[in-house]
Amino acid sequence: MRILIATTQVPFVRGGAEGLAEGLQHALRSHGHEAEIVALPFKWYPPKKILDNMLAWRLLDVTEASGVPVDLLIGLKFPAYLIPHPNKVLWILHQHRTAYELWDHPLGDLITWPDGVQVRDAVRQADRQLIPEAKAVFASSANVARRLKKFCDLEATPLYHPPPSAERFYCGPAEDYLFFPSRLTRLKRQSLVIEALTQTEQAVRVKFIGKADEPGYLQELTDLARKHKVSQRIDWLGHVTEDEKLRLYAHALGVIYPPLDEDYGYVTLEGMLASKPCITCEDSGAPLEFVHNEQTGLVTGATPSALAAAMDTLWTKREQACSWGNASRALYDQLNISWSEVVRRLLA
Structure with a gap:
């Protein structure tokens, strides 16, 4: 199959999410599939940029590439997992945390902006309406699945993966x-x-x-x-x-x-x-x-x-x-x- 992995990237910041995307790409190729990573830079401040990022992913058309159909889309991070595709599976690493469990936490910044409530509500509405577009929803851990159920009343199956090396x-x-x-x-x-x-x-x-x-x-x-x-x-x-x-x-x-x-x-x-x-x-x-x-x-x-x-x-x-x-x-x-x-x- 021809498979695209959709994720986001904060330039010059590297963590577990980047290792996961690369590990998934390597695993898919090892099993005989064509696999590529599609990533857009993510900026969360000021909050309006979050909405811009969400819209950017929704406007993308990755149903085919060079006239050849993309058989499967695997979405990983917010807002990349909002991308439309007729055959989409989500493996959610996490949602936009400051719109959920970190909303009123001292480490959450979204709540401090004048338009924070409006952006939070838009993020939550998008997740509730668009995550169910996927034919299957997995989560990186039981903790992520628990949050998804608590805040959005959506089910996800925990799916663990090995760390690099x-x-x-x-x-x-x-x-x-x-x-x-x-x-x-x-x-x-x-x-x-x-x-x-x-x-x-x-x-x-x-x-x-x-x-x-x-x-x-x-x-x-x-x-x-x-x-x-x-x-x-x-x-x-x-x-x-x-x-x-x-x-x-x-x-x-x-x-x-x-x-x-x-x-x-x-x-x-x-x-x-x-x-x-x-x-x-x-x-x-x-x-x-x-x-x-x-x-x-x-x-x-x-x-x-x-x-x-x-x-x-x-x-x-x-x-x-x-x-x-x-x-x-x-x-x-x-x-x-x-x-x-x-x-x-x-x-x-």
Whole structure:
């Protein structure tokens, strides 16, 4: 089949969504299909730009290319999944979050604009009316499916996929650090980990990798660490090579990942592949689908004191941490997370 993958791209920002689109394209080609990614740049400010983006996708005609029909359209991100096509399947990574669960959250910006309510309502109306155009709707996680049901009363089937380079992860002897690999952005809550370090009883060390999404945010985090006098227990490694990332996973005592209501999150799955326990929070969303408290890691309250206690637990109970890590790898293997399964279900 000739298949198009529709998604959006914020220029110069790369995260899990980009890896997913590329992984899906590779998987479809590996199964004998022609597959291309169609992406438009996305800008969400001022809010009127969101409506412009929605309209742009609705105006596109991708039913054929060079006179040859496009057999299937797979929509991933808002507003790309609004694109019309007679044979469309959606695999929703997330909706426009500030119009939904982040609407009245301190990290939500849409509510602060004079036309925020009107744009929010337009986004919700479009989702309710146009998502059902698809012949099948999948979600990247049960958490995303839950939101879709809660806000739009629409059903979606959770469909997990492996992180990039899944086959290359390995486990090595644990060293004296916890690992937090992620883009530096407020929703990932690196600041919460810094604040937790001020309350640990042990000399816990944390290695961070990733680039900041917004100018000045890394400086804000380093200033916070300096203010709390924990700078000497933190390594800011920035962008690292894939080989170095794999090594850091392999030798970590555990993974720490406390985002706010995450859509999916490769970090949790990458930790599982490296046989590492993960610390996450009760409000972290999709990681809770994989991190089972005191079985494959630790689930804690989203407060510095609670997170500090969990970090101390991994630091002092290393045999237990190793056991939880092995259990997390076993769980990953049980879940049958593979690109072959993704292709089978999307094309069924």
